[in-house]
Amino acid sequence: MQHPGRVRPMELGDIPAVSSLFSKIFRKRDIEPSGDLRQYLEAVFFGSPLYSPEHGSIVYDDGTIASAILALPMEFSIRGRHTVGKLLCAFMSDGKAGAVGAACLARTMRSARQDMCFSDNSSPVSADHWVAGGGVVLPIQSLEWQRSFRPATSSAIRASRQFPALGSKLVLGVLGAFDRVLRWRRPSVKPTPASGCMTKVIGAGEFLGCARPMMERFSVRPVWSTEEFDWLVAIAGKNQGLGEVHFRQVTADGRAIGVFLFLGRANRTATVLNVLCQPGREFEVTAEMFACLDREGYAQATGAAQPFLMNAISRQRWLTFRHRGYFCMVTRHGDLKDAALRNDLYIGGLASESWSRLLTDF
Numbered sequence: 001m002q003h004p005g006r007v008r009p010m011e012l013g014d015i016p017a018v019s020s021l022f023s024k025i026f027r028k029r030d031i032e033p034s035g036d037l038r039q040y041l042e043a044v045f046f047g048s049p050l051y052s053p054e055h056g057s058i059v060y061d062d063g064t065i066a067s068a069i070l071a072l073p074m075e076f077s078i079r080g081r082h083t084v085g086k087l088l089c090a091f092m093s094d095g096k097a098g099a100v101g102a103a104c105l106a107r108t109m110r111s112a113r114q115d116m117c118f119s120d121n122s123s124p125v126s127a128d129h130w131v132a133g134g135g136v137v138l139p140i141q142s143l144e145w146q147r148s149f150r151p152a153t154s155s156a157i158r159a160s161r162q163f164p165a166l167g168s169k170l171v172l173g174v175l176g177a178f179d180r181v182l183r184w185r186r187p188s189v190k191p192t193p194a195s196g197c198m199t200k201v202i203g204a205g206e207f208l209g210c211a212r213p214m215m216e217r218f219s220v221r222p223v224w225s226t227e228e229f230d231w232l233v234a235i236a237g238k239n240q241g242l243g244e245v246h247f248r249q250v251t252a253d254g255r256a257i258g259v260f261l262f263l264g265r266a267n268r269t270a271t272v273l274n275v276l277c278q279p280g281r282e283f284e285v286t287a288e289m290f291a292c293l294d295r296e297g298y299a300q301a302t303g304a305a306q307p308f309l310m311n312a313i314s315r316q317r318w319l320t321f322r323h324r325g326y327f328c329m330v331t332r333h334g335d336l337k338d339a340a341l342r343n344d345l346y347i348g349g350l351a352s353e354s355w356s357r358l359l360t361d362f
Helices: 011-026 033-045 095-108 124-132 151-159 169-185 202-212 226-238 282-294 307-313 334-341
Strands: 007-008 058-061 065-078 082-095 117-122 135-138 143-148 196-203 220-222 244-252 255-264 267-277 300-304 319-323 326-330
Touching: 007 095, 011 033, 011 065, 011 082, 033 065, 033 095, 058 095, 065 095, 065 135, 065 334, 082 095, 095 220, 124 135, 135 334, 143 151, 151 300, 196 282, 202 226, 202 255, 202 267, 202 334, 220 334, 244 282, 255 282, 267 282, 282 307, 326 334
Parallel strands: 082 117, 267 300
Antiparallel strands: 007 058, 058 065, 065 082, 065 220, 117 326, 135 326, 143 300, 143 319, 196 244, 244 255, 255 267
């Protein structure tokens, strides 16, 4: 007899099957997954201080697991009330065997059933499913900006995704010499620092102390309890492919006017996760951020677009935008949906999938 299928929370014992499913669907490898992948899935999807079965990942179980949704709980403030939302990191289904399960899992994600569920890396097909389920797509947050400081090196780093040899130290060393000449002949390559501003290195605690009041302008924002924030920073730091975690503070007249958090690989890419500032200081903070990253020697910087920063970010030279995946959200709460449509929310960076090794490794 066929085993009756059901949607249920993912359990620790499911990790081997889910790891194999992830490798097959997203890496096209129908082989035994590495122990590293299994350990990472356990750390991310069972290790959060907010984890509970009702807020975690789900699978469709009919005797085997051929479909699953990886979800990470994150706490948000929505007009003053606290809600545990779900960041969807992967929706996996294996052919005909997983089709029924995928349909059942998708139904659980409909707006009538969710307080807050979002993804910042959805495919076009997935985005259509979100909208069909009562969700919304946020076009600006679906973009990624990229600012080149050393254009030849930056181009090689991007191309090395397809041609790894271009990312070798030898090639980048040669291109670095070319960039030095280019930066001398084309001064516009260098970002102009904000007049009267300075950047200093800070720790995670000082960043959090500055970031919380700077987020209060948004009706919807991460709560970032100390416990959750420290866990997110630690788990983001596991992505050594993106580099170490760094915190910076921008000051003017001795007062903090902005902060930013990034993962950085020396002489390569600074992946900016979060940029926050006092209202009206967007131009100064972003200008000083880019000047700081240039001074620290990065070839390029990338980050997710945020509506409140678009005007300031767009003033940069040698900057491009690209579509990186649809930012989608579904909720049964009208005020949250309204805030999302009015861009009265701050989501991204640590409160997203930008730091995940599932995007870059395995």
